[in-house]
Every structure is written in C-alpha cells, then in structure tokens.
Amino acid sequence: DVKVTQSSRYLVKRTGEKVFLECVQDMDHENMFWYRQDPGLGLRLIYFSYDVKMKEKGDIPEGYSVSREKKERFSLILESASTNQTSMYLCASATTGSNTEAFFGQGTRLTVV
Amino acid sequence: AQSVTQPDIHITVSEGASLELRCNYSYGATPYLFWYVQSPGQGLQLLLKYFSGDTLVQGIKGFEAEFKRSQSSFNLRKPSVHWSDAAEYFCAVGAPHGNQFYFGTGTSLTVIP
Numbered sequence: 001d002v003k004v005t006q007s008s009r010y011l012v013k014r015t016g017e018k019v020f021l022e023c024v025q026d027m028d029h030e031n032m033f034w035y036r037q038d039p040g041l042g043l044r045l046i047y048f049s050y051d052v053k054m055k056e057k058g059d060i061p062e063g064y065s066v067s068r069e070k071k072e073r074f075s076l077i078l079e080s081a082s083t084n085q086t087s088m089y090l091c092a093s094a095t096t097g098s099n100t101e102a103f104f105g106q107g108t109r110l111t112v113v
Numbered sequence: 114a115q116s117v118t119q120p121d122i123h124i125t126v127s128e129g130a131s132l133e134l135r136c137n138y139s140y141g142a143t144p145y146l147f148w149y150v151q152s153p154g155q156g157l158q159l160l161l162k163y164f165s166g167d168t169l170v171q172g173i174k175g176f177e178a179e180f181k182r183s184q185s186s187f188n189l190r191k192p193s194v195h196w197s198d199a200a201e202y203f204c205a206v207g208a209p210h211g212n213q214f215y216f217g218t219g220t221s222l223t224v225i226p
Contacts, residue, residue, distance in 0.1 A: 004156075031212050040122070042203065042218035050212050090156060092214070099164045100211035101147060104156035 003027070006091050006105035013112050019078040021108050023091030029103075030096040032074035036060060037088040037107075049074055050096070081112045115140050117204050119217035126194050127225050134189040134220050136204030145207040146187040147214075148178055152200050160202075163187065174198070199224045 007022035025032065031050050035043040035058075045058030047066040055066050063085060067075045074093075078085055088109050092102040118137045126132055138144055145164050149157040161172025168180040178189045187204060204217040 006156075009154075033214070035216075040218060043216040048212065092157075094211035094214070096211050098209055099145075100207070101159055101162055102157075102205075102207070102211075102214050104149075104158070106156040107154070109154070 004091055004093050004103050004105040006089075006108050008108050009106065011108060011110045013078075013081050013110065015082060015112055017078075017081045017112075019081045019110070019112075021076040021078075021089055021091075021110070023074045023076070023093075023105055024072050025074075025093040025103070026072065027093065027095070027103070028071065029093035030071070031094045032068065033092040033094075033102065034058075034064075034066065034074065034076045035090045035092065037090055043090065046076065081110075083112050086110060086112045115206060115213075115215045117206050117215050117217035119202075119204055119220050121220045122218070123221045123223070125223040125225060128196050129193050132189075132191045132194045132198070132222070134202050134204075134222070136187045136189065136217060137185050138187065138204070138206045138215075139185065140206050140215075142209070144187075145209060146178075146180060147205040147207060148172065148176070148187075148189045149203045149205060149216075150174075150200050151203065151219075157203060160189070194222075194224055196224045196226065198222060 004025045033048040034046040049055045049068040065077045091105040116139045148160040207214045
C-alpha cells in the first residue's frame with residue numbers, strides 16, 4: 001500500500017514563527033501536493049511539485065513556500081506564521097501517467113496563536 | 114476552467130436509508146473522477162474512481178457512483194447507510210497525468226439512528 005506520512009498530527013505555533021510541515025511518501029511518486037482545508041472551502045491547493053527541486057504555485061501560495069530536495073519528501077514552510085494560517089494541512093502524492101489517483105496523508109492540524 | 118460543485122453542504126439520513134450525494138464538474142477534456150471520504154481528524158481515503166469504460170463504478174464500503182457525461186455529473190450512492198458512514202465526502206476531478214486534482218467543497222453526512 002502507498003503510504004503518505006505527515007510528520008505531525010497536531011502543531012501549535014506562535015505568530016511570527018517559521019513552521020515546517022514535512023511529508024514523506026514511499027511509492028516513488030513524481031507528483032506531490034500540499035492542500036489547505038478549511039470548513040466550507042474544501043481543499044485548496046497551495047503548491048505542488050512534479051519532480052525534485054521543481055514546484056508550481058497553486059491557488060493560495062501567499063505566505064507559504066515549499067522544498068523538495070528528495071523525491072520522497074515534500075516540505076511546506078510557513079515563513080512567518082500568522083493566525084489566519086490556522087488550518088488543516090493535507091499532503092498528497094500521485095504518480096505521473098494515466099489512471100492515477102491522489103494518495104493522502106493523515107493531515108496536520110496547525111494552530112497559530 | 115476546471116471546477117467541481119457539490120451542491121449539498123450537509124445531509125442527514127436515517128440509518129438503513131438510501132443515500133445520494135451530488136457532484137457536478139466542469140472540465141475541458143475527458144475527466145478522471147473520484148470520490149474521497151474523510152473521517153473526523155483524518156486524511157482522505159479513496160472510495161472509488163472513474164477513468165473510462167463502464168459508467169457505473171463500484172467502490173469500497175458498498176458505495177457506487179455513476180458518470181453521466183450529458184449532465185456533467187458523478188453522483189455517489191449507497192443503498193443502505195450505516196452509522197459508520199458519517200463523514201465528509203469529497204468529489205474530485207483529475208488531469209490525465211496525475212499532476213492536477215480539483216476538489217469540491219465537500220458534503221458532510223450525518224447518520225441518525
């Protein structure tokens with residue numbers, strides 16, 4: 001089974017802190033994604049990566065950056081956390097090719113105080 | 114532009130009753146379609162997917178969905194709902210090469226005894 005693992009289930013950070021959310025997948029997938037989930041808004045794409053060191057902005061990249069130094073790991077960085085970044089963050093991965101689906105991690109619930 | 118619409122924000126059904134969750138999509142090419150389920154505090158789990166072929170697809174946990182191209186719909190159904198089906202359900206459309214997934218805003222399902 002594909003496994004996508006997010007390093008933390010719950011995080012509490014202070015305003016202004018630099019925050020790292022880590023995601024690792026074990027199926028050699030080329031594509032990796034970071035989504036933010038808020039009530040009534042569904043999943044919104046922050047960034048995705050289609051290869052090592054490659055990234056594309058999603059719908060809501062402001063206030064975030066990403067890093068993909070190795071194929072299996074995709075990190076989301078909040079440069080200076082703010083209270084409006086309190087949310088559920090979901091990482092996903094997918095292979096490149098036809099008939100592919102997204103596999104999700106268990107999510108990180110981030111609270112910025 | 115690609116989009117997914119789930120018109121029902123919240124649905125309540127009695128245990129044992131039938132269920133239909135609606136999903137409409139807008140996509141420029143042949144869509145890859147998905148239904149995911151999310152239990153509280155968890156990541157998303159794939160229920161079923163449609164890539165091509167038979168327009169009625171079977172998934173896990175007794176769910177099925179029907180692709181209707183003329184209506185741009187991919188509605189999820191279950192003939193008899195169990196209390197454990199209470200969760201959030203997301204419809205999604207995907208690009209052919211696994212590098213883009215678009216999600217609806219979700220439908221929250223409550224099951225009453």
